[in-house]
Amino acid sequence: MTDALGMLGAGLGLALAPGNLLLCLVGVALGTLVGVLPGLGPVATIALLLPVTFGLQPAGALIMLAGIYYGAQYGSSTTAILLRVPGEASGVVTAQEGHMLARQGRAGPALGIAALASLMGGVIAAVVLALLLAPLARFAVAFGPAETAGLMLLGVAAAVALAPVPLLAGSALAAIGALLGIVGTDVAGGRPRFTFGIPELADGIGFIPLAMGLFGVAELIRALGGGEAGRQAAPVGSPWPGRAxxxxxxxxxxxxxxxxxxxxxLPGASTLLAALAAQAAERGVFRRGGRWGQGEMAGVAAPEAANNAAAQSSFAPLLALGLPANAVMAVLAGAMFLQGVAPGPAVVAERPDLVGAIIVSMLIGNAMLVALNLPFIGLWAALLRLPMRLLAAVVMVLSCAGLWASSGSVFDLWLLLGFSLLGWALLRAGLEPTPLLIGFVLAAPFEEALRRALVLARGDWWVFVVEPASALLLGAAAGVTTLSAARRSLARR
Amino acid sequence: MSQLQSPRNRKFSLGRAAPGLLLAALGIAALAIAQGQPFRLAGGRPGPGFLPALLAGALMGLGVLHALLAASIRRPDQTPDRPQGGSELRVGLALSGAVAAFALLLPWAGFLPAAWATGSLALAAAPGLRPAAVLAGGGVLAGLAAGLFLAGLGLPTPLIGPR
Known part of the structure; x- marks a missing residue:
């Protein structure tokens, strides 16, 4: 508790700085916008905005990017309820009951409940985050390199197991991502690896073109190719819910x-999983006699609270352990590296002001979201009439110019093209690129931990099995993979 | 005998095995490239070639496993759900072309022509706009981007002309 209060106290001043308040507002407004507009999710938006964060201080950049993530959870409920089209994956759960309410002329109260439930989820998750970060980081500090390597393998295994791709394909994507992640000059020997004599590759493949291409441009192709525009939304009415x-x-x-x-x-968890679990708990245990399938308000409140809470608490494994739990966190991890802040226990111990500012900004940002969403819900709904073609053109011009402004490298523009084509190919094959991104982000720290562990153990590979925590983590990684394979095998029968 | 268990569906299918074989080939290529790197350094430390070789081995193993499973699977071919092919192809080519146009034009034609081509190609991704409207819209977007990046942020890139 003392740690939590100290962290929040250290971050309060930073979070309340006018510039950071403005960035928080920009982040949550952008998040709401991309949540409202079906087609461009938070991963794509954060990836496309990475060049913008170069000119910002780390706290401001992370506050804005975090705001986009949880803001998108808010915005997603608008299209889910009004159109039955989720702007973000987790909105698919809200859409089931929320749109039934909208068809009964109760869109306003459903949107109001979604916003208030999201606020509750955001506040509770911020408290959980504040309470857990310091103990988690202390736990992680006790890890040696063998345990760190085991933890990263567990992270990759969980990401592969929970990604909506076949297990073999997910594993292959993670391996390809890791191969891309080790391109560049080897830190131990200074030798170039997989650079093919191209000087621009000496520093490795840029994270920004990779993330922008795989998620940003590929997502635009999916959205625009799917014809996502011009739908008729249900009328909103007053967004203020009644006492009942x-x-x-x-x-x-x-x-x-x-x-x-x-x-x-949990590593590998998603906001969709959280929303599904919350709805299943209400439907199966707590409110079994509700009007499920005909417009049950609990079917809006529970998933909306859950997806927002999960979006925020997923910062815990990233900040305390350096482990990105999902694609958004992997992009945020990349953003932190670009800002010169390595995610992990050291950042919690050495930069309590930065971590505290992120948590305080979540509380402020959630309040801003309610203020943005409830009175102006009609305005957000009107945005649904915005042509996707125009949005895509604006995003494409800003992305190319932004990438050029941040790196000054034409080679990075060609990389953006290459990863856009790869993202599109994966999309055509029905494969979600998250395991590739997580493999890319974790490859270099994994290799470093592996080397350090073997140096300390004088080249003895048994160190990974003899150390109890390392053995446990490796066992957990194997267990997660086996369970996932068994579950998929059963589902096929 | 049900269709799912018919021997016809169990025979080797190169088409179904192709992605796995491609993956294994990628692993072989990565292993070949990694051959130039030392596998092990002094003190038993893994060398710069160790992790690439490990990953290449994993890709080969996963590829072969995928090919064997896919080729011997006891079910009819399944086509994954895809968005509308024609429309997506047009969008994909237009947006990829937009990035390529920016990368090609920026070094010798300058920011404005590059942004204009990118904006126009992106606007042309979906059907329905007349060519004149596409070009005009691209021009407006390029002007706004030039205002933001060159005039506003002071990006040291010529508006028109080579770098």
Whole structure:
């Protein structure tokens, strides 16, 4: 508790600095925008905005990028309820009951409950994050290099196991990502690896063109190619829910917040998983007699609270362990590296002001989101009429110019093209590129931990099995993979 | 005998095995490239060739496994759900072309022509706009981007002309 208060106290001043408040507002507004507009999710947006963060201080950059992530969870509920088209993956759960309510003329109260439940989820997750970060980081500091290598393997295994791709394909994508991640000059011997004599590759493949191409441009191709525009939204009406709606939603929102905050802590977990678990708990245990399938308000409150809580609590494994839990966190990890801040226990110990500022900004950002969403819900709904073609053109011009402004390298523009084509090819094959991104991000730190472990053990590979924590983590990685293979095999039968 | 278990569906299919074989070939290529790097350094430390070789081996193993499983699978060919092919092909080519145009034009024609070509190609990605509107829209976007990046942020790139 003392750690949490100290961290929040250290971060308060930084979070309340006018510039950072403005960046928080920009982040949550952008997040709401991309959540509202079906087609461009938070991963793509954060990836496309990476060049912009170069000119910012680390705190401001991370506050803005975090705001985009949880802001998108808010915005997603708007299209999910009004159109039955989720702007972000987790909105698919809200859409089931939310759109039924909208068809009954209750879109306004459903949107209001979604915003208030999201606020509760955000606040509870921020508290969980503040309480857990310091103990988690202390736990991670005790890790030696063998345990760190084991933890990273577990992270990759979990990402592969939970990604919506076949296990073999996910593993192959993670291996390809890791191969791309080690391109450049080897840190131990100073020798170039996989650079093919290209001087621009001596520093490795740029994270920005890779993330922008795989997620940003590929996502635009999917959205524009799928014809996502011109749908007719249900009328909104007043977004203020009645007393009965609030009373019936408080319990589901609280339970959804707790479930979402817990699921967000797990490596490989997603906001969609959190929303699904929260809805399943309400439907199967807490509110079995509800009007499920006909417009049940608990079916809006629980998943909305859960997805927002999970979005925020997923910062815990990244900040305390250096382990990105999902694609958004992998992009954020890249953003942190670009800012010269390595995610992991050291950042919690050495930069409590930065970590505290991120958590405080989540509380502020959630309040901003309610203020942005409830009174102006009609405005956000009107954005649904914006042609996707125009949005795509604006994003493409800004992305290319932004990448050029940040790197000054034409080679990076060609890399952007290459990764856009790769992202498109993966899309055509029905493969989600998250394992590739996580493999890319974790390859270099994994190799470093592996080398350090073997130096300390004088080349003895048994060190990974003899050290109990390392053996446990490797066992967990093997267990996650085996369980996933068994589950998929059963599902096929 | 049900269709799912018919011997016809169990025979080797090169088409189904192709992605796995491609993956294995990628692994072989990576292993060949990694051959120039020392596998082990003094003190038992893994050398710069160790992790690439490990990953290349993993790719080869996964590729062969995928090829064997896919080729011997006891079910009819399944085509993954895809967005509308024609429309997506047009969008994919237009947006990829937009990036390529920026990379090609920027070094010798300058920022404005590069951004104009990118904006126009992106606007042309979806059908429905007349060519004149596409070009005009691209021009407006390029002007706004030039205002933001060159005039606003002071990006040291010529508006028109080579670097």
């Amino acid at each position: 709606d609030i009373a019936s939603s408080a319990g589901p929102a609280f339970r959804g917040s707790v479930i979402g905050a817990a699921i967000g802590l």
